[in-house]
Amino acid sequence: MLTRNFINMIGNTYGIGADNAPVATTLDGNTQNLQFTKSQSMSVFNDAWWGYGRFVIGSGTTSPKCTDINLESKIEEGYDCSILAKRYIQGEEKDYINIYGTLTNSGSSPITFSELGWIGHCRGSLSSSTGYEFLLAREVYDTPITIAPGESVAVNVNVM
DSSP states (O other): OBOHHHHHHHHHHTTOOOSSOOOEEOTTSOEEOOOOOTTTTOOTTSHHHHTTOEEEEEOOOSOOOTTOOSOSSBOOSSEEEOOOEEEEEEOSSOEEEEEEEEEEEOSSSOEEEEEEEEEEEEESSTTOOOEEEEEEEEEEEEEEEEEOTTOEEEEEEEEO
16 A cells, blocks of 8 residues: 555655645654655656665554554564566556565575565755655555565565
């Protein structure tokens, strides 16, 4: 499920506006009044920011909501995420953007996860050296996924 952070980003980037002054909420719960403007190329899809994005995993089971700002129960270590890729898919019934990557278990024990988060990164302005990270989407799986040590699994988020 896409989060409010994602919707704010798209709305501000393309001048859609909002009923209230849009702010984004970082992973640690702080709000930032970011200027996601088209002229500043603040969209996380822009090449300047894309490489900072990643997937994170957790063991939470609560259904995702648009107001989520982090995973319910984040797994902090024992895995690596590849650089994410993106592609536009033209389907028979609907078109969408597919964000995909690979998670690798870099630890010595199996890792089981039931939630996946897509983290985006941006700066408050082009002149700012401070970076912020935001949860853009969160998925919860009915059946948990286990990655054995040294093994990898492909994961993705669809933006529809």
